[in-house]
Amino acid sequence: MNKKIITFLILIFSFILLSGCTAISSPENIELDGRTLTWDEVKGASAYIIKVNDDEYEVSVNEFCLPSEYLGSIKVSVKAINKNKTSAFSLEYNFVAKLNLETPKNITQSANKITWDQVDGATGYVLKINGAEYLTLENEYEIQTSEPFQVQILATGSSDGIIISSSYSSPYLVKIPLEEPQNIQVSDGVISWDSVTNASKYQIIINDNITKETNISSLSVKYEFVGAVKVKVQAISLDTTNFTDSDFTEVTLNFAKLTLPAPKNLNITEGVLSFEGVDQATGYEIYANNVLLDTITTTSYNIPSEILNQDGSYLQVKALSSLHNSSVLSSKVVCKLTLISTEEELRNISPFGSYKLNNDIILSADFQPIEVFSGVFDGDNHKISGLNIIIDLKEVGFFGTIENGIVKNLTLEGEINLTTTNANPNVGGLSGKIIQSEISNVTVKADINVISTNGVGTLGGITGNLERSNLTNCHYEGNISAENFIASGFVGKASNPEVETLISQSSASGSLTVTGGEQSFAGGFIGMLTDNSLTISESFAKVDCIGTSYVGGFVGYLGSGKINNSYSEGLIKATGTFAQIGGFIGRLEGYNSKVTNCLAMTTLSTDYSSNLVLVGGFTGRTTGGTYNSIYANNYYDSTLAPIDRIGNANTGIGDGILAKSTNDLQSGLNLFPENIWVFETGVNPKLSWE
Numbered sequence: 001m002n003k004k005i006i007t008f009l010i011l012i013f014s015f016i017l018l019s020g021c022t023a024i025s026s027p028e029n030i031e032l033d034g035r036t037l038t039w040d041e042v043k044g045a046s047a048y049i050i051k052v053n054d055d056e057y058e059v060s061v062n063e064f065c066l067p068s069e070y071l072g073s074i075k076v077s078v079k080a081i082n083k084n085k086t087s088a089f090s091l092e093y094n095f096v097a098k099l100n101l102e103t104p105k106n107i108t109q110s111a112n113k114i115t116w117d118q119v120d121g122a123t124g125y126v127l128k129i130n131g132a133e134y135l136t137l138e139n140e141y142e143i144q145t146s147e148p149f150q151v152q153i154l155a156t157g158s159s160d161g162i163i164i165s166s167s168y169s170s171p172y173l174v175k176i177p178l179e180e181p182q183n184i185q186v187s188d189g190v191i192s193w194d195s196v197t198n199a200s201k202y203q204i205i206i207n208d209n210i211t212k213e214t215n216i217s218s219l220s221v222k223y224e225f226v227g228a229v230k231v232k233v234q235a236i237s238l239d240t241t242n243f244t245d246s247d248f249t250e251v252t253l254n255f256a257k258l259t260l261p262a263p264k265n266l267n268i269t270e271g272v273l274s275f276e277g278v279d280q281a282t283g284y285e286i287y288a289n290n291v292l293l294d295t296i297t298t299t300s301y302n303i304p305s306e307i308l309n310q311d312g313s314y315l316q317v318k319a320l321s322s323l324h325n326s327s328v329l330s331s332k333v334v335c336k337l338t339l340i341s342t343e344e345e346l347r348n349i350s351p352f353g354s355y356k357l358n359n360d361i362i363l364s365a366d367f368q369p370i371e372v373f374s375g376v377f378d379g380d381n382h383k384i385s386g387l388n389i390i391i392d393l394k395e396v397g398f399f400g401t402i403e404n405g406i407v408k409n410l411t412l413e414g415e416i417n418l419t420t421t422n423a424n425p426n427v428g429g430l431s432g433k434i435i436q437s438e439i440s441n442v443t444v445k446a447d448i449n450v451i452s453t454n455g456v457g458t459l460g461g462i463t464g465n466l467e468r469s470n471l472t473n474c475h476y477e478g479n480i481s482a483e484n485f486i487a488s489g490f491v492g493k494a495s496n497p498e499v500e501t502l503i504s505q506s507s508a509s510g511s512l513t514v515t516g517g518e519q520s521f522a523g524g525f526i527g528m529l530t531d532n533s534l535t536i537s538e539s540f541a542k543v544d545c546i547g548t549s550y551v552g553g554f555v556g557y558l559g560s561g562k563i564n565n566s567y568s569e570g571l572i573k574a575t576g577t578f579a580q581i582g583g584f585i586g587r588l589e590g591y592n593s594k595v596t597n598c599l600a601m602t603t604l605s606t607d608y609s610s611n612l613v614l615v616g617g618f619t620g621r622t623t624g625g626t627y628n629s630i631y632a633n634n635y636y637d638s639t640l641a642p643i644d645r646i647g648n649a650n651t652g653i654g655d656g657i658l659a660k661s662t663n664d665l666q667s668g669l670n671l672f673p674e675n676i677w678v679f680e681t682g683v684n685p686k687l688s689w690e
Helices: 003-020 343-347 662-667
Strands: 031-033 036-038 047-052 055-059 063-065 072-082 093-097 108-110 113-115 124-129 132-136 140-142 149-156 172-174 185-187 190-192 201-206 210-214 218-220 227-236 249-255 267-269 272-274 283-288 291-296 300-302 314-320 338-340 354-357 370-373 376-389 399-403 406-420 426-428 431-435 438-452 457-460 463-467 470-483 485-488 491-494 501-504 507-515 526-537 540-547 550-552 555-564 567-574 579-582 585-588 593-596 599-604 613-616 619-622 634-637 657-660 677-680 683-687
Touching (some): 055 063, 132 140, 457 526, 485 491, 485 555, 540 550, 550 619, 567 579, 579 599, 585 593, 662 677, 662 683
Parallel strands (some): 338 354, 399 431, 426 457, 431 463, 438 470, 457 485, 463 491, 470 501, 507 540, 526 555, 540 567, 550 579, 555 593, 585 619, 599 634
Antiparallel strands (some): 031 036, 036 063, 047 055, 108 113, 190 218, 267 272, 283 291, 283 314, 426 431, 426 463, 457 463, 550 555, 579 585, 579 619, 613 619, 677 683
């Protein structure tokens, strides 16, 4: 081989060998800036090993951020790596590692608690509120405030200067937390709780998977649940500038098994029975003349011809439930009705017949009440006028007693004037007594003047005595004067509970003057209510009411029963030296009673010399004791009645009753359900159906 070539190859091999033996340099000029270590880049290095105290870390660039656990004095050295070559560690440098804390982030408020993200290394936090500083060790803070305020937060370091406090956060507006709803309970499928001041609405979560909202402090979930149910309620404000929502209040409630309401508005057209469906019903039983005919799952039924064409034949419907108790039988609907066109035909109706007015009738002479009526009387929206009753009977009215009957679509006009010697008489414009019957779309326009000389009777514009009956869209207009009666503009006395019944969308208007002994109670709508199973709903009394002992704008004496979404207006006063007078209720015993979403807009006389007279803006007297909540979300007009809510405020229960000025009531303030009530500025609240 050519010597020159051999020499050239030897030189190349020697150069390669010498290059492979060259050592990589150790890093120099290690510095610490804040938490970042840097050093001069080493030519040819592909990575670096950093030794901090006794711990080693590998990086690909010539800088390294110290982990948060390194604080105070540290020793640092670095070596470079290039493929299989590693430099020696550099000189060891001594540093003091400090930590500049981050400013707290994500400040939030939930009810009365402020929280923020935890800051790594913080020994605590300082809150600056209205110039004052407050220390906390946790990343949360409980507040108590009656007005909004600004808060700033910093994370605190250590006293030795190794951990340096952060700067203050930007200002955060802390709002007034709403109170948590209290006294959550259930009654007849209605969940209720104490109203929360400044709450615009409430969110209710049931069994963690059903969410509902309401703008009042109650929610009806009737017939939806049975047994133990978890309920959470939260107060919510729409004024997000000043208020924040409350925390949830959680309870477990026991829902009792209920009885479904009976189907309503039964109608027969061209041989087909139809009716309103019942919420949560799983089916319906059809009865003909009180005998089971068929079971269906719809709300219409083709009537067999043999039933349809039978004189006096009637149908009823029962709602079925797999969760609750099935309903009682509905009111009757008659297949064939006898037409009444004359006064003579009217005076001769039988107690068990089925009738329909063919035209208006004007009575020409004093009227003899139909003593007991158990049939069907359909006025077909006609009027009977000229009614004049003066005969002395035990039960006095257009009908003496309605029992197991139906009366509907009728207007009566006239008057009743009598002095009765019968013991404990019952007097009413429509009927002296109504038992287990259905009354709907009836209006009575009559003045009633009666005196009892043989015990205390019952008297009402519609009926004196009511038992186990439903009244819908019934109204009384007139002036009543009664001596020795429990009296009212609508029903004198309701009692003897057996099944769930309802008075709804009904009214009384006019005046009521009751005289006699202390048992002569007076109420604008009902004189005495002692019926656990009766509910009065969406009704009103606009009655100037004067009584002797228990006098109320809506009810004189409430021993048991339920009233909701109703109101009273008028002048209320008493003449006796022992009296309990209220804008809505005269006296409430508190046993098995519930008054919800009711309103008293009454003027009350307070000029009494006897200390045995109690006067309250809503109730004259509520007896003491520890019962379940009696009142829920009720109000009275404190402009008309600038007095306490109940007359015995020191010992009686008044929770659930609030005073509001006339202006506040008229503006509404989200007091009651919008689908039931109408609020207009400058006009007293009224019910939607009026």
